[in-house]
Amino acid sequence: MTQNKCRHSNILPIGTCCFCNSSAPEKLLDICFNYINRNLMSICEYFGYSGYLKLKNGISLPVEMCERLLNIRSNSLCSIDSNFINIFKDTKNTRLKRVRLRKSKIMDHDLEVLLAHQLIELEISHSRDLTHNCIQHIHKYGSSLYSLTIGEGTDIFPALIYGDLGQWNQNYIFLAPNLRRFSLQSCQDLPASFYALLLNPMTNLTHLDLSNCTDLGTLNYTEHLVNLRSLVLYNVSSIAILVPSICKLKNLTHLDLSQSREEHRKFPNSTVILTALVESLPHLTSLDISGTNLAGTGVAETDSARGSDIPGLISRVNNPFHFLGLYETSHDASLRHDIPAKLIAGNANEEQILIAALAYLDRTEMLQKVLNELFHFFRFDTCRYIGQALNVVLESMNRHLHERHIQISGSATLFYIVKGTDRELHDAVHVKRRIITTLLNGMSIHRNDETMMRNGCLTLCQFKIPIDVLFEYERLVDVLLYSVHGMTAESFVQRIGIYLLNSLACQVDGHQKVRLGELGAVNKMIWLISERLERRYCDDVLEVAWSTMWNVTDETPSNCRKFLESNGMEYFLSCLERFPDREELLRNMMGLLGNVAEVRELRHYLITTEYLSVFSDLLDSRCDGIEVSYNAAGVIAHIASDGPEVWTVQEPSRKEVLRKLVLAIDRWDLNSQRNINYRSFEPILYLVKVYHTPECQHWAVWALANLTKVYPDKYCHLVEKEGGPALLHDLIRDPIPPMPVKHLAAIVIENCAKYKDQDWQQELDG
Structure with missing residues (x-):
């Protein structure tokens, strides 16, 4: 770890800061590998009848590409199983040297496929399908291994192996003569004789990690490891009896005795033990005693205890450690002043907490506590190392996807980071994408x-919707739809989820609206509506459910059809009957029906006495200004545009409804502010050409006159772009339309001309 000049971080090198170079475009190589990971068939094909994958003929991948693909898949939500591993069975066209697998679904034969590449580094953790049979594969290919990690949740040493060690007439369990780094974590109830047999042939070891292992005996079987530089005994019990053996490992530069469990924290004669260790290991530069009482009480125990507030470290006052772990030590050792170390993992300040987070990234128990402290820093204090903190949080969440508490703490911290760094995130495309992907993974x-979903939704609300999330559009929709349908009714998560979903539906293009429907948006909204109707309960969720369907059906016939096929009209009538005074609800429902009425092949569903009577009555509505009356008129205008022959009901009569339509239009104020958004005027301009029913033209030209007058910057250009002026000139010249219609058409033309002149003048002035 070195100091640097990055303004976001003062702990790690610049390259690890999330914000540095964040505005650079995404690397083409990253784009390609992410695509391949999601679409393996782009480079693979199925092999025979096995269903396993293999590379397509003519494709050969070098070691860098194979390892990158494996790492990307391991860090994503895609599974690593026998089907995927079979890609690497072809050792001529694939190459691997370093393999790290967490929570994979590989079997013993899959591990052999990987080891056959003569790996120099192998890490397997939480691979629960591996058995003791894979030991023979490690033994067979072990000569190439320099680093081997058998992590948590990977039990390849069951009772039948170590229950009777006498069955092993050789003096080893497997041979890996060139092994330098070995990590065996969370092995429970193994006798000390097993560790002696296991480590006996590993004479070249420089790094040994036995975290969370039990019954290690006295550790005297490590005395032959004369090259050992690093020893990690995290959460190992009865360490006091191991001290004499540890003190004999004279070449140690790193020693980790940290604890996260209360029952292992206290050492008898703690200062004596720490003093013995430090004075016996002259090359030690890194020491971790976090979670223990080895730092003493902070009170000088002898007259010579000067220069350090940690009695056992007096001898290192003039030779400080490069790293010292003091996180959650007894008597708050990290808060003391005279600590002989350059970097300290502790609780005292932001820098100590960030160093602790980096040190314990792979230790879920300690990492959870560190992230909780980091969260409180961002919530209550001003943080200096934002880029570093963001990097730590994202790395923690991605490494421990299935750890609920880490996901909750991490997502809560992300909320405050994103909220407090909005300006820096504005151009930080890579950073935004990494945050969003990490949140969606969790x-x-x-x-x-509920807590995780709440944190995630609140953080997502800090981004620009939908621009920032389009790259994860379908996954986000899937998660939000579940929050709407799968979470507790009337919960905060359901409420914020539907608001986010509505924002997505409102601002995406036609293809994405279609996809929203395919993913179940309409069905989920109908479910919400039916659930509230059953309880006779009208709230903002009900209103937004209709708003979401209004948005998702905009110029999207397939979703309009889904609404009708889901008995949407029945729910419309039920809501109208039970909640007649809810203006926003009525506006949203009529806006949706306006979209349905624009689809010619669906209009016949609306031609019933009941529906037409409702639409006719709503022409007189004063709810929400003119919006309800306006939308009802639009529905009627589109139905009437198909001609008298399609009006197959006697009551209400077509003539009477059209008369009421004109009366309603004449009542509207042309200067009315609107609560509506048009992306295209195609449906309205279609009605301009309906000469057989001038009432349809009347509604269309009034809409254009109002919008171009009140919102000229937004709509005059759209009218011009879609050929509106030519159609309106034709209408004015035609003898059929009445004068009020022609007058409105002239207003539209005049509004567009004024806007164009003003636009040109601004360009000249500019």
């Missing part, structure tokens, strides 16, 4: 957890 796995 929300996808913990979608039934």
Whole structure:
């Protein structure tokens, strides 16, 4: 770890800061590998009848590309199983040297496929399908291994192996003569004789990690490891009896005795033990005693205890450690003043907490506590190392996707980071994408957890919707739809989820609206509506459900059809009957029906006495200004545009309804502010050409006159772009339309001309 000049971080090198170079375009190589990971068939094909994958003929991948693909898949939500591993069975066209797998679904034969590449580094953790049979594969290919990690949740040493060690007539369990780094984590109830047999042939080891292992005996079987530089005994019990053996490992430069469990924290004669260790290991530059009482009480125990507030470290006052772990030590050792170390993992300040987070990234118990402290810093204090903190949080969440508490703490911290760095995030495309992807990963796995879903939704609300999230559009929609349908009714998560979903539906293009429907948006909204109707309960969720369907059906016939096929009209009538005074609800429902009426092949569904009577009555509505009356008129205008022959009901009569339509239009104020958004005037301009029913033209030209007058900057250009002026000139010259219609058409033309002149003048002035 070195100091740097990055303004976001003062702990790690610049390259690790999320914000540095964040405005640079995404690397083409990253784009390609992410695509391949999601679409393996782009480079693969199925092999015979096995269903396994293999590379397509003519494709050969070098070691850098193979390892990158494996790492990307391991860090994503895509599974690593036998089907995927089979790609690497072809050792001529694929190459691997370093393999790190977490939470994979590989079997023993899959591990052999990987080891056959003569790996120099192998890490497997939480691979629960591996058995003791894979030991023979490690033994067979072990000569190439320099680093081997058998992590948590990977039990390849069951009772039948170590229950009777006498069955092993050789003096080893497997041979890996060139092994330098070995990590065996969370092995429970193994006798000390097993560790002795396991480590016996590993004479070249420089790094040994036995975290969370039990019954290590006295550790005297490590005395032959004369090259050992690093020893990690995190959460190992009864360390006091191991001290004499540890003190004999004279070449150690790193020693980790940290604890996260209360029952292992206290050492008898703690200062004596720490003093013995430090004075016996002269090359030690890194020491971790976090979670223990080895730092003493902070009170000088002898007259010579000067220069350090940690009695056991007096001898290192003039030779400080490069790293010292003091996180959650007894008597708050990290808060003391005279600590002989350059970098300290502790609780005292932001820098100590960030160093602790980096040190314990792979330790879920300690990392959870560190992230909680980091969250409180961002919530209550001003943080200096924002880029570093963001990097730590994202790395923690991605490494521990299935750890609920880490996801909750991390997502809560992300909320405050994103909220407080909005300006810096504005151009930081890579950073935004990494945050959003990390949140969606956690929300996808913990979608039934109210707290995680709340944190995720609140953080997503800090981004620009939909621009910032389009690259993860479908995954976000999937998560939000679940929050609407799968979470507790009337919960905060359901409420914020539907607001986010409505924002997405409102501002995306036609293809994405279609996809929203295919993913179940209409069905989920109908479910919400039916649930509230059943309880006779009208709230903002009900209103937004109709608003979402209004947005998702905009110029999207397939979604309009889904609404009708889901008995949407029945729910419309039920809401109208039970909640007649809810203006926003009525506006949203009529806006939706306006979209349905624009689809010619669906209009016949609306031609019933009941529906037409409702639309006719709503022409007189004064709810929400003119919006309800306006939308009802639009529905009627589109139905009438198909001619008298389609009006197949006697009551209400077509003539009477059209008469009421004109009366309603004449009543509207042309200067009315609107609560509506048009992306295209195609449906309205279609009505301008309906000469057989001038009432349809009347509604269309009034709409254009109002919008171009009140919002000229937004709509005059759209009228011009879609050929509106030519159609309106034709209408004025035609003898059929009445004068009020022609007058409105002239207003539209005049509004557009004024806007164009003003636009040209601004260009000249500019």
